[in-house]
Amino acid sequence: MTNDEFKNNMKHNLQRIGISFRWILFAVFSGLIIGTASTLFCFCLNFLTDTRSANPWLIFFLPVGGIVIVFLYRILHEENDTGTNLIISAIHSGERVPLRMAPSIFFSTLITQLVGGSAGREGAALQFGGSIGQSLGKIFHLDEKDQHIMIMCGMSAAFSSIFGTPLAAAVFSMEVVSVGIMHYSALLPSVIASLIAHGVSVYFGFPGVSFALTGFPAFSVKTALIISGLAILCAFVSVLFCIALHQSEALFERFFQNPYLRIIIGGAIVLGLTLLIGNQRYNGAGINLMADALNGQALPYDFLLKILFTVITIGAGFKGGEILPSLSIGAGFGFLFSYLTGFDPALCAAIGMASMFCGVTNCPITSLFISFELFGFSAMPYFLIAVALSYMLSGYYGLYRSQKIIYSKYKTNYINKHTH
16 A cells, blocks of 8 residues: 555545544434433323323313314414425425424324324424424534434434334434435434433433233244234235325315314314223323233224224324324234234234334334334244235335335335335
8 A cells, every 4th residue: 555545545534533423423412402302292291191091071172182283383384294204305305394393293292192182202203303403404504415314313313212212213214214225324323312312311211111022932833924924914904004094184185174174073083982982092192002902901903993093183183193003003903813813912912013013114124123122032033024024015005105115125126106
């Protein structure tokens, strides 16, 4: 190696070190800011969920809560908000993510939870995490491409803080944007932000949830075939859920063009269904359904009613996430499979959750990681099979229509198409 080559190598190495150090600083700052915001969000959510549980009569305010949400979005000029789809589109095409998106989704999700809408919390996390991330990128005077990395960084931080799964969160923001490729340029900041945000949540007493899987059958050809059958069915359930969710949104917009009327009607339908059932089992995010399924105490039709409640809630215009309801639907379907086959209910519920998550997000690596963080590595062979089958058989459907399938799931073909 000549002196000039040596000097050039040293120069490039120093540049890489400088860039890495800069991203570490940005990620630490993002993790602290977004982790704190997400922790506050978790505290508010838990408080409001407990308040609703202690005061069941709050369910009667579902239509009123809907009116407040629409009004909030109008005064913040977010009437055409597309939620998480906007965050993903911003990474694809450079669309601007306004900072006002953060408070609008923050408070509207809290209202949805308080009055008993069937929605999760991670949609809010991804949206205000991405919104704050891009705003921090502007404060740091980053260019457009680096602002995209900051959006992914913010998504990872918020997801990690709220779910308590830093490993899955670090990968999710890179994997969900474009199926078939991953934006590895965001790996370092996403990892750092995810760990920092999780540390903030743990410090304030929100470590996330985990479930211990014990006593399930040893892995064999027979058990592998049984779990494969469950994963195949879950893939079709994930497609059903995605279609129902998108069709519900389209139908509400078609028949009720006024957003106030739309959300009032939707709230009234959810309220009527709740009164008809006689309890609030299917309201909220669905964590109770997951726990019941994993403990073998669920009801065979839980997954169907959770689908119904969720598609009406989200379709009518209430704000929140779809991933936690998806997990509860998967757990409920896993319990039904166990109920019919006599196979281990906890394992079936866990496999249902992993398969459903993969089917609706098209993120197999994240699905594996979140399975390991939630349930441990003891059932690893089952999760590997289930996630692989669910990814393959769920086709090109997904929760987020702005998500792109870059490469085919079935061949090494470049297709570059949006999910259905």
